[in-house]
Amino acid sequence: MRLRVQRFEPGRDTSPRYQVYELEDPPGQTVLGALFEVQDRQDGSIAFRYSCRGAVCGSCAMLINKVPRLACKTQVSDVMEGATSNLQTFGTIDQDVEDWDPETEILVEPLPNFPVIRDLVVDMTRFWNALEEVEPWMVPAEDPPEGLERPMEHGDVVKLERLVGCILCALCSGSCPIVHDEPDFLGPAALAKARRFYEDPRDVRRDGILEMLYTEEGFEGCDLIYNCVKVCPRNVAPGGAIRKLKKDAAKLPALERGRNGI
Amino acid sequence: MAGSDDFPLSSSTGGFEGARELLAHEVVVIGGGLAGLRAALAAANAGAEVAVFTKVHPIRSHSVAAQGGINAALREDDSVESHAFDTVKGSDYLADQDAVMLLASEAPDRVREMEHWGTVFSRAEDGRIAQRPFGGAGYPRTAYAQDRTGHNLLHTLFETALGQGIRVYEEYFITRIVVSGDRCLGVVALNIREGQLHSIQARSVVIATGGYGRIFDRSTNAVINTGDGASLAYRAGAPIEDMEFVQFHPTTLYGTNILMSEGIRGEGGLLWNGEGERFMERYAPKAMELAPRDIVARSIQTEIDEGRGIDGKPFVHLDITHLGAEHVKERLPGIREICINFAGIDPIEKPIPIQPGQHYSMGGLACDSDGATEVTGLLTAGEAACVSVHGANRLGGNSLLETLVFGRRAGVAAASQAPTAPEPDEALMDVALREEVARMNGILMRPVEERHADLKERLQKVMFEHFGVFRNGPVMKEGLEMVQKIKAALEITGIDYHGSVFNQALVGYLEMESMVELAEVIAMGAIAREESRGSHSRIDFPDRDDERWLKHTFAYVGEDGPIIEYREVTLGHFEVKERVY
Numbered sequence A: 001m002r003l004r005v006q007r008f009e010p011g012r013d014t015s016p017r018y019q020v021y022e023l024e025d026p027p028g029q030t031v032l033g034a035l036f037e038v039q040d041r042q043d044g045s046i047a048f049r050y051s052c053r054g055a056v057c058g059s060c061a062m063l064i065n066k067v068p069r070l071a072c073k074t075q076v077s078d079v080m081e082g083a084t085s086n087l088q089t090f091g092t093i094d095q096d097v098e099d100w101d102p103e104t105e106i107l108v109e110p111l112p113n114f115p116v117i118r119d120l121v122v123d124m125t126r127f128w129n130a131l132e133e134v135e136p137w138m139v140p141a142e143d144p145p146e147g148l149e150r151p152m153e154h155g156d157v158v159k160l161e162r163l164v165g166c167i168l169c170a171l172c173s174g175s176c177p178i179v180h181d182e183p184d185f186l187g188p189a190a191l192a193k194a195r196r197f198y199e200d201p202r203d204v205r206r207d208g209i210l211e212m213l214y215t216e217e218g219f220e221g222c223d224l225i226y227n228c229v230k231v232c233p234r235n236v237a238p239g240g241a242i243r244k245l246k247k248d249a250a251k252l253p254a255l256e257r258g259r260n261g262i
Numbered sequence B: 001m002a003g004s005d006d007f008p009l010s011s012s013t014g015g016f017e018g019a020r021e022l023l024a025h026e027v028v029v030i031g032g033g034l035a036g037l038r039a040a041l042a043a044a045n046a047g048a049e050v051a052v053f054t055k056v057h058p059i060r061s062h063s064v065a066a067q068g069g070i071n072a073a074l075r076e077d078d079s080v081e082s083h084a085f086d087t088v089k090g091s092d093y094l095a096d097q098d099a100v101m102l103l104a105s106e107a108p109d110r111v112r113e114m115e116h117w118g119t120v121f122s123r124a125e126d127g128r129i130a131q132r133p134f135g136g137a138g139y140p141r142t143a144y145a146q147d148r149t150g151h152n153l154l155h156t157l158f159e160t161a162l163g164q165g166i167r168v169y170e171e172y173f174i175t176r177i178v179v180s181g182d183r184c185l186g187v188v189a190l191n192i193r194e195g196q197l198h199s200i201q202a203r204s205v206v207i208a209t210g211g212y213g214r215i216f217d218r219s220t221n222a223v224i225n226t227g228d229g230a231s232l233a234y235r236a237g238a239p240i241e242d243m244e245f246v247q248f249h250p251t252t253l254y255g256t257n258i259l260m261s262e263g264i265r266g267e268g269g270l271l272w273n274g275e276g277e278r279f280m281e282r283y284a285p286k287a288m289e290l291a292p293r294d295i296v297a298r299s300i301q302t303e304i305d306e307g308r309g310i311d312g313k314p315f316v317h318l319d320i321t322h323l324g325a326e327h328v329k330e331r332l333p334g335i336r337e338i339c340i341n342f343a344g345i346d347p348i349e350k351p352i353p354i355q356p357g358q359h360y361s362m363g364g365l366a367c368d369s370d371g372a373t374e375v376t377g378l379l380t381a382g383e384a385a386c387v388s389v390h391g392a393n394r395l396g397g398n399s400l401l402e403t404l405v406f407g408r409r410a411g412v413a414a415a416s417q418a419p420t421a422p423e424p425d426e427a428l429m430d431v432a433l434r435e436e437v438a439r440m441n442g443i444l445m446r447p448v449e450e451r452h453a454d455l456k457e458r459l460q461k462v463m464f465e466h467f468g469v470f471r472n473g474p475v476m477k478e479g480l481e482m483v484q485k486i487k488a489a490l491e492i493t494g495i496d497y498h499g500s501v502f503n504q505a506l507v508g509y510l511e512m513e514s515m516v517e518l519a520e521v522i523a524m525g526a527i528a529r530e531e532s533r534g535s536h537s538r539i540d541f542p543d544r545d546d547e548r549w550l551k552h553t554f555a556y557v558g559e560d561g562p563i564i565e566y567r568e569v570t571l572g573h574f575e576v577k578e579r580v581y
């Protein structure tokens, strides 16, 4: 099995190059396992992010055979079988890689839509800033009761669980053509997070959240392409959350355009 | 400050520089997991100026992986007393009972506070926080958020910290804790992304760097759990406590050793051996599958060792096929996903192959119940610390709780001490920075004698095979020699990448330094302790020996390796008894 990995060394490379690594038989079954095998035994210079190796921490988002995926959740054998992607393509996802033989090699590239720091490590500043923009913290309706939890309906909890499950891996942002084209668009994960607080009965902001994000940078900027829904490893369906934000916003009478204005 | 003139190696030829800018914060928290973030919030709330330094983004911390839940006596028919008793008994009476009382009594407030900050806990019929039974507990007191409790808690704390504007330096790796006399002055950190070393002055430093599970092969822990903070503090003179007590979780997924939560057994999961027996009948006839972890782990290991694994292989079955698809999907969705993704098995249809694996570090930096270590200005909390509330064996659901209860207490203490700390000593910090720059460049300039990744693999195997579920004097002595050889080999080898930006070879090397240092202490503590207690189970000394060994192990760094001492256990609330389930 061979890995064709995009490499970039700041200060030395002017543009990315590709390096091919030969591996005995698929070690540890996952692409992350294969990358560790390279780093540990062949080439300590290769850089990629990791932590949990169990698809819960969101560190290892990258482009594997032109599909944004978690390296730790992606079985080498599944990639080799070569399920074709049903994503709307753009940017790097669209670019051919010279010499890449999909029959025998797994292609590993950094997550699209983010500047590369080195090899497979990208600069996530834009992602974290977008998250902060949507003010993702609880603003309670009233002071919580002393010495008691606020009661919640089981049904409300179940409704929230999908959105709360987001691991902030940024696969959705890396798959989104709008994130690619519009540098100010907040992106699917941040908007899904906003929806999480909108739907939480304990949060007082409700329509305030809609108003804040009723902008081109916010949910108005989304064209419902749904690449995000297809790549999300946690079934968060951020595109669906954005669609609901749009729908609820449309119901509001004489809604003020958000703070960013359009 | 150390400038590039002093260190002529530039980043294109490889090599590290000291940053000219001196960072200074009143309270510096190392670690962005639950303990670190909770400490930072508490310190900020108490009016201190705080910064968090972490080697990965906070939500990438290992806390995010915790599944089963968090203990607290939330219901009227449960009690703090009963929670404390279960904890002390679970600890095989090695826990300090005053600390345990604090843990149990502050638990309800800490858990409810997380609800107030937004955590979406699973709920019972009456709308209150749902709780499930967990091993070793006399009451179903483990609150949970599906089987993703750590994820939910950590994201909530991160969001709260974001809302409060807590400063986070992410992808900064602490390489040294600077101590002069008996006072901590700050730390030196490697900015992984820029490839520069910084000295960071602080009036109080809180170590919340988590556990060191990756010292062992077959660990449920994140790859980044290498015990850096405890190891650095130890090297800076603070003692580490009870390191020989390492928890082996009974149920980890065969192959990857990803955790199969105790919550699975809490929901009714059954254990079967290769002969179709529910073998727990032989080991804990009353508690069965829900006996405490150390007991279940040993039972499974015995079945495997005696050839009763499934088809003679090193695993047994954890079975939830009888629970029904609905129940599994609602209560254990994360577990189901892991089984499908990492083992190709849907647990609704087929039993899960499991084996014991390293899971939790009971030992850690010795501290009091406000997180204070023996070094002034150096505090600690979370899995990196040893308060000690877990003694010889931690109960499931108590360590998430520990991060919140003692994280908060350490944060408050760090803030309250800060104003009385003497003026920071810039000159000494500068010396420390220069030394660290020279040390890093030394590692870079050495030839690669042996890849540190190979040394790591060797260490992990030695630790699992010689200091695993069952221990034995001669085997351990042989293991210690091997650990010392690995340590010596590491000291003379270099690394194969010399760039400064995101040099993971260097990070890996530094982590390996931490691991091998702690491994030596674990080994020595385990060899010295001639009894079996909790997770420390010796074939040559099968019984607990309160007369000689009802005491904590303290290890200090010495010229030629660790210096071992012993301290009294704080008793007073519960009588020391035999532990039967």
Ligand SMILES: Cc1cc2nc3c(=O)[nH]c(=O)nc-3n(C[C@H](O)[C@H](O)[C@H](O)COP(=O)(O)OP(=O)(O)OC[C@H]3O[C@@H](n4cnc5c(N)ncnc54)[C@H](O)[C@@H]3O)c2cc1C
Residues within 6 Å of the ligand: B030, B031, B032, B033, B034, B035, B036, B053, B054, B055, B056, B057, B058, B061, B062, B063, B064, B065, B066, B067, B068, B069, B070, B071, B149, B150, B172, B173, B174, B175, B208, B209, B210, B211, B220, B221, B222, B225, B227, B228, B229, B259, B359, B360, B381, B382, B383, B384, B396, B397, B398, B399, B400, B401, B403
């Ligand atoms: C799979 C699994 C499931 C678990 N489930 C449960 C459960 O259900 N209930 C329960 O009570 N407990 C559970 N535990 C235990 C519990 O999750 C941990 O003990 C707890 O989360 C530790 O939190 P922490 O904040 O101390 O450390 P961590 O969350 O590990 O955080 C450590 C932090 O330190 C930072 N750090 C480390 N080294 C450095 C360095 N050199 N420089 C800078 N920063 C550094 C890291 O970046 C990280 O932010 C589980 C553990 C595992 C392995």
Ligand code: SF4
Residues within 6 Å of the ligand: A165, A166, A167, A168, A169, A170, A171, A172, A173, A188, A189, A192, A228, A231, A232, A233, A234, A235, A236, A237, A238
């Ligand atoms: S919505 Fe899905 S893809 Fe996007 S960050 Fe969250 S988990 Fe990742």
Ligand code: FES
Residues within 6 Å of the ligand: A049, A050, A051, A052, A053, A054, A055, A056, A057, A058, A059, A060, A061, A070, A071, A072, A073
């Ligand atoms: S390493 Fe954590 S999600 Fe892949």
